Amino acid sequence: MGYVWFWTFWHWSKEGWRAGTLLDGPVHGMAGHWDEWYRHEASPGERAAIAEAGRTPASQRRFVAWLARRWAADARWCGAHPPARVVLSQLAVLAPFDEWAAFARYRDRWHVPGIAAVVLGEASAGTADDVRTVEAICVPAESDAGTPPVVAQGFHVDPAELAAARDAVASLLGGRGTARLLALWVAAGQRPWPRPVAIALAAGWVAAAVLVAWLLVGPDPGGALPALAGALLALWGTLAATAVLTAAVVAAGAWRAGRRVRARVLRGQLRLRMEGGLTLIGGSAGLPIALNMLLAALRVRERGDAGAWLWRRIARALRAAAPAWAATGVVTADGRVHPVVLAPKLRAVLRHARVAHLLAPAQREASPRAVAQARLSTRPATPAAGAEVRLGFAAAMGALASHRARHLAHATLAAAGLRSRWQAATGALALVASALVLPALPDLRAIVRPPRAPEIVAPTSQAPHQLWLSLETRHPRDFVVTFESGFWSNRRVPVVGGDLAGRGHAAIPLARRRAVLPVDVTDGTLWVERRPRFLWRTFAPGARVGRYSLSYVSRLHD
């Protein structure tokens, strides 16, 4: 209860905004509001309490911790918690906090490390100092007059570049960029299940592929065909359903959650900080700016909103990975990443002790081979003359992994570590197997659950050299007719056709045997047999499901 005065100030600020006394909302106008309240509205008792809170460094740190953890978690404005770091940074330059040591670290930084930008200084050939820390924070929406959607602090940049990065992030969260992100994730992204499950699923796809291969080119399974077909159906069905269901759930969740975050980005304000006081020229900082905007947007989570697995995973991974990543590239409003001049930036990153990963456009100079060559040709930065420690030129450069991206979606998945070659291989195998199984589903069904045996019905006809049969069936391809006779040559012909009436027909060429047995011309038996098939492969005829005498069939002639 030692900080009631801050709650008093907060409520004065909120009520002043509601009453029309204050123009800026409590978060955006924190600096001016505190200045006014502290100097002219606070009571003597409140000022004494404030002075007490700042009496020692320990008490100051307690206040900072309370504000960041307790007050920020309890206070609400415009449906969101106020960003504690923004509040601390605004208060840090005002009395009495400008004299509190505990606020010193917030005076020029928010301490939300993001992906570094590689921005060359004037006349720089690429040094470690050109790798610049970028911070981004998303401030909740307030209906403030003239509040720009993106604010750059500590550097100057073309507003169009900021707008393009913001539009790219908005598209990634809830537009065409989302579709691209989800497509990339489906093709080669890590799945939300644990590793043993992933291994089991991959093994399942391998087994399905093996079954497909066996059915296509392997030995005729004979009596085991139904079991094999059934196993393939069950296996593929389970795997495909799992894959489709997982993709659908993750995609739907990501789409919904992304739209919510996108709305926050479009309504709120994004603030960026970059050290160095530079004026950015050329647009190559677009990619790191966009990634940091995304990170800032994902950090804001409203109470009760658990978010979607994909975005939670991306947010957590970006936060953890950011200190070791740097990025460069021009970003357009639709998220495409365009090439930049890379050689000096590569040197800068290679000379930086902390950066181990570089996100760059899809250009030849960013290939692993080019990076390896640059690594060999880049010498460590020579310290200034008179420095106590002198590095030898034989000092090894740190390892640098280069990740190329054509689109912000690519870059996001790469930075979040969600790209998986294992998943890509499994996905490719699944795609090939499914491409073969899908058109073969009717064949597999016919093997596992054979269609009803057809009947030979009228009309039939017998010419001197041909016997033409009609069979009542909707699945003519699944049957063959075998003709055995002592007078005529044995024949096996497929059932073809399939008219609207659900009939197929078979045409049996008739030829007298050379060695005629003592039987007459009406001697003969027609067998209807099942014909299992898998795509273009036909297996040995299966069970005989119909038997007709030639004399019977002959009498069916209309």
Add this chain to the structure above:
Amino acid sequence: MTPDDQELATLLRWHAARAADEAPPPPAARLLLDLARPWWERWPARLRARADRLRAMPPAFGYAMTAAERQREGHPVPALVVADEASDGADVEAWARVTYLSVQAGRLRLRFRLEGARGTPGPAGDAFEATFVSDGAERPPLVARAVRSQSGEHRIDIELPDDLTDRWAGLKVTDRLPFHFVLHPATDAE
């Protein structure tokens, strides 16, 4: 009184007489009264010209282009920052975005941010003498000192006459305010 004291007294009287001889003549009472008069009484034509110019200043922010959801805009107050009154130098146009307005117990407390055209930073200055110019009024209703605060805004805190207290009591920052500013840089800040 010792001889030394007498010599000292003589020396001091000599110095005083010499200073009196070298001092410029005292200004005439009329000049003193003239210097004490406010600038709009000394140069009434400038007041009229500046009032006309303030009325003619277009709105700095495209209200018509504001997104529908941004309902809270406020109305920037046109302001003229005077470079040098004595030489009638060129005035600089600016806009004062009023961020705090409170009329309580007969006192006006007001804070504003000076902005240039299209939201660019406005003229710098630690303190201004702010003349409130109202439409149709022959003389400005109020003059107050605007001091730059630690947050960068300028702050006015002044007691209002009764008629203004009654007229301005219900004003809000989102209202179109019934005054414009003519800002003279103050020579010293609080």
